[in-house]
Amino acid sequence: MIVADRKPLAEILKNIEPYKKVLILGCGECVTVCMTGGDKEARETALALSIARKKANNPVEVKSHTVERQCEPEYLESARHLVEEADVVVSLACGVGIQNMNQYYADKRTLPGVNTTFMGMPVEQGVWTENCLGCGNCVLDETMGICPIARCSKSMLNGPCGGSQNGKCEVSKDTECAWHLIVERMMKFNKLEALQEVKEPKDWSTSHHGGPRKMIREDVRL
Amino acid sequence: MSNIKYDLSSTVPEYPPCQSGCPVHTDVQEYVRQISVGNYDKAVEAITAPNPMASVCGFICAHPCETECRRKDVDEAVSIRALKRFALENGKWPEVKKAEATRKEKVAVIGGGPAGLAAAKDLAEMGFAVTLFERCAEAGGAITNFIPKYRLPMEAIRKDVERVAAIGVEIKTGVELGKDISIDDLAKEYQAIILALGLPTSRSLSIEGADAKDVMLALPFLSSVKFDNFKFEPGRSVLVIGGGNVAMDVARSALRCGAESVQLACLECRDTMPANPWEIEEALDEGVVMHPGWGPMKINTDDNGNITGVEVKEVLSVLDDQNRFNPQYGEAVKVIPCNVVILAIGQTNDDLSYLTESGIELTERGSLKFNKHTMQTSRPDVFVAGEVAFGPGLAVEALASGQKVAQAVKCYLDGVPFDADFVDRHTTLNELSGSTLEKVKRLPRQEVPLLDKETRAQHFDLVEIGYDERAALCESRRCLDCAAGAECIDELCAVCLTCLRTCPYGVPTIDENGIFTIRNEECQACGLCVGICPARAIRFRNQYAQHALDQLEDAVKLAKANGEPATVVFCCSYGAFAEKAFLDYVNKEKPANLAIVRVPCVAKVEVENILNAFNLGAEAVFVAGCQEEDECTYHDVEKWAAKRAARAQEILAEIGLEKERVAFANLAVDEVRNFKTVAEDYLAKVDAVLNGEGGEE
Amino acid sequence: MTKSNLQKVLESGAFAVTGELGPPKSGQRDVIEQHASHLKGYVDSVNITDCQTAIVRTSSIATGRILLDMGIEPNIQMTVRDRNRIAIQADVLGAAALGIKNILCLQGDHATLGNEPKAKNVNDLDSMNLISALKKMRDEQEFIGGDKMDAPIDIYIGAVANPFADPFEYRPYRLAKKIAAGADFIQTQVIFDMERFERYMERVRELGLHKKVHIIAGITPLKSVGAARYMQNNVAGMLVPDHIIDRMRKAKDKKAEGVNIAVEMIEHLKTIEGVAGVHIMAVAWEEIVPEIVTRAGLYPRPKFD
Secondary structure, X not given: OEEEEEOOHHHHHHHHOOOOEEEEEEEOOHHHHOOOOOXXXXXXXXXHHHHHHHHOOXXXXXXXXXXXXXXXXXXXXXXXXXXXXXXXXXXXXXXXXXXXXXXXXXOOOEEEXXXXXXXXEXXXXXXXXXXXXXXXXXXXXXXXXXXXXXXXXOOOOOOOOOOOEOOEEOOEEEEEOHHHHHHXXXXXXXXXXXXXXXXXXXXXXXXXXXXXXXXXXXXXXX | OOOOOEOOOOOOOEEOHHHHHOOOOOOHHHHHHHHHXXXXXXXXXXXXXXXXXXXXXXXXXXXXXXXXOXXXXXXXXXXXXXXXXXXXXXXXXOOOOOOOOOOOOEEEEEOOOHHHHHHXXXXXXXXXXEEEEEOOOOOOOHHHHHOOOOOOOHHHHHHXXXXXHHHOOEEEEOOOEOOOEOHHHHHXXXXXXXXXXXXXXXXXXXXXXXXXXXXXXXXXXHHHHHHOOOOOOOOOEEEEEOOOHHHHHHHHHHHHOOOOEEEEEEOOOHHHOOOOXXXXXXXXXXXXXXXXXXXXXEEEEOOOOOEXXXXXXXXEEEEOOOOOEEEEEEEEEEEEEOOEEEEOOOEEOOOOHHHHHHOOOEOOOOOEOOOOOOOEOOOOOEEEOOHHHHOOOOHHHHHHHHHHHHHHHHHHHHOOOOOXXXXXXOEEOOOOOHHHHHHOOOOOOOOOOEOOOOOHHHOOOOOEOOOOHHHHHHHHOOOOOOOOOEEEXXXXXXXXXXXXXXXXXXXXXXXXXXXXXXXXXXXXXXXXXXXXXXXXXEEEOOOHHHHHHHHHHHHHXXXXXXXXXXXXXXXXXXXXXXXXXXXXXXXXXXXXXXXXXXXXOHHHOOHHHHHHHHHOXXXXXXXXEEOOOOOOOOOOHHHHHHHHHHHHHHHHHHOOOOHHHEEEEEEOHHHHHOHHHHHHHHHHHHHHHHOOOOOOO | OOOOHHHHHHHHOOOEEEEEEOOOOOOOHHHHHHHHHOOOOOOOEEEEOOOHHHOOOOOHHHHHHHHHHOOOOEEEEEEOOOOOHHHHHHHHHHHHHOOOOEEEEEOOOOHHHOOOXXXXXXXXXXXXXXXXXXXXXXXXXXXXXXXXXXXXXXXXXXXXXXXXXXXXXXHHHHHHHHHHHOOOEEEEEEOXXXXXXXXXXXXXXXXXXXXXXXXEEEEOOOOOHHXXXXXXXXXXXXXXXXXXXXXXXXXXXXXXXXXXXXXXXHHHHHOOOOEEEEEEOOOOOHHHHHHHHHHOOOOOOOOOO
């Protein structure tokens, strides 16, 4: 799922300073699951902003609401009344939702309340790690299900590099060396010699490096 | 209004076992939990709504709710009946609302016992004009006439009866059917008549010597004890024949009437004696000597007709394999010496032959013939309720019967068909699963204090002292909140599994088909999932927790109006409020700018509640829980409550509020008792921070 | 096809010696010349680092040309961290045009470790791809994408091996892979843990890899205890055993002891079958190299036409 991190409240406060009526809009999907922008966080964020503005003698009327998914236009309709009466909307959805809000409610500014970070999963409750970069050319069959593009700091296809120590990446002791994991898993399945094949340079044109991407399914188009 | 409804729809309510076991379906959970958060008034509302003899039941109900209570599979059932009494004695009773007469029909109820009173009340609330005829000087039936004062004070009965009268039921005492009035007379004025005549006649025994002069029958004896100040002459040794509750009442009353010794013999062996186990215990404690498993064969008398003893024979079995009364005897015999015999071997209806003149048929054995679907006798306008029709039972069962017949009468007067099978349909929960049972913390049941057994049989004072506030609180928190805890709001749920990972009891699960559910029927209502769910997709079915948190707004207002800094303390109802010293501090000593919000476990305090306190104007919040090991009812509360406080601190730090503004601590018992010091320390810290004098970095 | 000096030395079977130079954080040609001058004549070629540890320094190609102007043969290091394949191949063409022949292929330390932690890590290719690309440009006269070059280039392809990185068992196989990709010579990461290096070489010999590629073992002279500790704790992929740190601690003249250790290690390396030379990394202490090379019995250096 998409993981995002709430922007520091100081930054949000700076962005909403000129406004008197603010709507905090949460999203019921990914950001709910990663505890950043669900209804609970939306309400907490609204309260925090309200408290801060009271302290600054610049009270703000801040409401919160959550829709099922901010990336689907139909779901945004339920927020119409609240959006229209607010001066500005702060969305806690991922970048996709924020952009959709700006498109759907074109006459209203929707500001980002979060920094969208990565596609990942909870390795344990409360800890999310990056797993997929959306490179558009999945090689997980070749690397025993461990992604070298997203999980190797250097996106090597012929790893590991010389900085791998004790299974950790040179970037941080908290980061696992993906190639160490791949080698171990290959050893487990007795496939280590498959690593001797020199992999060709990656075709990055299927990733964002080829330009913003689009997917079309004619069979379901209206 | 009662919970017994005539309802033909296909969906029926699902009750938790306590509510299901209660014949009038009192919302037991509601009142137990309201007691646990100190809302005694709300508890009284819940108790009195479906039960017209609440006060009486608070003393003597045989609590079928406790028999069904799921807590019994953990350690012991919740002591519901004693809690009920506690609430009724400590909470404010709601005003009785006089019923509006919206119907032109009039209904006569014969018999002022529980069945009659319940029927009368419900019919009055339905808008009918109701007259209740009672032959004794006071209404209450068997409750009034026979239940000894050491178990039930007369004031309790009178309170209940008065409340029924206050609704608008006309109670006419001293009027007896068959003597003063007849069915045909009544039928001229009343469109429906209910016979709630009870079983006021003691059965007799046809053995040799049963006609001796010192053989007494149970019911007249009990009545005489209650109203004629009956006393034995010196040197009387009493033998009570019978093993039921009436026999216990007789035996214990006999002690109090000055009998030198009281013994008891019954057919049933100790384990199958029909009396309530606790009544047997209390009787034994008072010194009644029992001979279970012995059947009376002959009452021996001397030449002057004085009883010398009773010959009894060993009983091998009482019921046959078809559950019919068919005692089988062994060889052993003995004689139990005594000079008074009191027969407590069962009750039956009075002679009802006079009813046949009015077209009401009787069975061969002289009991009322009636249609168990329609509750009508052979006369369509005459109905039956309570023990006279359904046999001996509990007072609360008689109440339910009265509520049912009220439904039957209403249908009759409305001209619509009625079937008793469609009254009171409901389902109940299964037993708690083994894996949940294992995880519930064991908490000993609070013993209900009684008067000292050595001395209490010397008088008729109420034996049960009852719970004090602390005991009531400690007992009420043992309630498992069966199916009243968390439920998933599917439309909002993101199926993120946070609750599944957090719940200490394994309540949310993924079944073998991969479907996620929150198994509400297993939930212990600790509240951890509700506070951590990022979609706010979990709610409690019960309301007491929300009511508790709703106090926050008023609490902060009050604190702010009374000085700086307005500080909120979230305190645990179960831990802190059980201590008298704490209560005294809260009620008398605490500074007015300190607002205490009483919550049923700090597991239910969410980050949002803490932030809300600040948004309402509080300057500091202290979350005070109970020490996990010995005090807290639930698991993992300390861990999560600390994290929530830390998260609130984190958010507030981002907007420039010092971390001292939010504190969390799990109070040990001596800290609770000495809460004054704890609170003052915290207030001082907050003061210092607000005045810029330090605080930690 | 003309061979580089290093290639000639290695192919002759003589024990090769290479040095290293880290360019400055400036465009000062004279500083480069000053450091390089100490190495002239004492080494067969000089490695020039490419923004090592992700710290911005003068480009290795430019520095390589400056060394060539001084009569010193460069081994330019090239990372894949900072350039995509277009820039890399263009730089290789540029290096070849400037007369540079030895190119050492590296992945490059992650940008977060250097002085521009906010930079994008390009990593369009990995170091293995770079080795293959150089081989393709030299032997097939083709760019990576298949487009034909106007003329082939003469490149002596180097790669690195780290016997001290994990997974340890896998490292010899990784060496084999680099050989298959096209590596002509290998320089290892700095060796202090000789015992571990010996185990590595044993495995390498078992796989016959020492016969397929020239392995030059890396050493560095320690200047202080702090330097030893720093390397152990902060440099990715380095292992410094306690007994070395101990020796440094106990020595009165730390530098002298560091040089002693270095010389001892070279003497030992000469005896290990499969080790074709030594790579002396005396960065910012180039002036000590002549002493080390001489004391290790490796002076004068062989000369070839």
